[in-house]
């Protein structure tokens with residue numbers, strides 16, 4: 203079931219810049235979706251519209267069936283976000299910051315707050331002033347803030363930006379834990395393709411305000427069988443492969459048709475007098491997919 207639906211979003215800023223051009227995609231319950239694209243592709247604009255902070259010219263975002271644009275309160279109750287740098291009262295402790303935040307809604311449940319603090323692995327430092335927190339600890343406190351109202355969906359805008367490798371890893375494990383043990387549905391905006399590859403099930407790629415891809419992250423694809431062919435007879439190989447219903451890209455990556463076994467394709471190449479120097483299983487990376495679709499050159 204789609205928990206979040208982005209429908210036909212179009213946004214032109216008063217400067218005349220068309221930031222989004224009829225963009226639509228869905229997020230299913232329990233999935234982690236990566237939102238990718240070059241600088242200025244429109245990712246933050248989508249996040250802003252989803253959080254009700256930016257008004258689209260056309261289209262809408264629906265969360266759990268409620269429209270952010272028409273039924274804002276009910277829609278936004280289901281979503282939490284780390285969007286831009288988190289701000290805290292640095293003369294207060296992490297715990298006191300959470301108390302101040304909760305006082306805005308009048309809700310406070312000490313046991314629940316402790317549980318969330320433990321979940322983000324901040325129990326030991328929660329009574330220290332946030333002025334003493336590392337960037338990674340601040341991000342985890344921001345995550346605790348976001349989790350307290352028990353949202354169904356998390357929107358994370360470049361959450362690992364500025365973190366060191368240990369911090370990135372810790373944050374990644376936390377996100378995967380939230381999905382696995384708490385069924386959280388998560389949208390992640392990040393330029394770190396390796397991170398997206400390790401965390402996300404699917405991704406949406408934007409280019410100049412348009413969606414150019416929506417689908418499985420390559421490392422999660424189970425059905426495609428790809429092989430790297432090395433040969434000097436590229437033209438002949440292409441001819442033989444196409445007779446067998448297979449395709450080869452300019453880097454020699456061959457996709458084996460579903461009704462064929464890879465060894466049958468190698469036999470067809472050899473019988474077709476193609477000199478096969480090597481034939482290795484190939485796993486397409488997100489970087490290859492991204493560069494192929496989003497490259498601005």
Ligand SMILES: Nc1ncnc2c1ncn2[C@@H]1O[C@H](COP(=O)(O)OP(=O)(O)OP(=O)(O)O)[C@@H](O)[C@H]1O
Nearest residue numbers: 215217219221239240241242243244245246247248
């Ligand atoms: N408030 C604004 N007023 C005018 N133009 C804006 C505004 N916010 C964004 N833009 C423009 O809209 C386009 C999309 O911006 P957006 O911030 O959504 O891109 P992005 O994909 O998030 O980029 P980045 O990866 O750099 O954060 C860009 O050309 C940007 O300059």
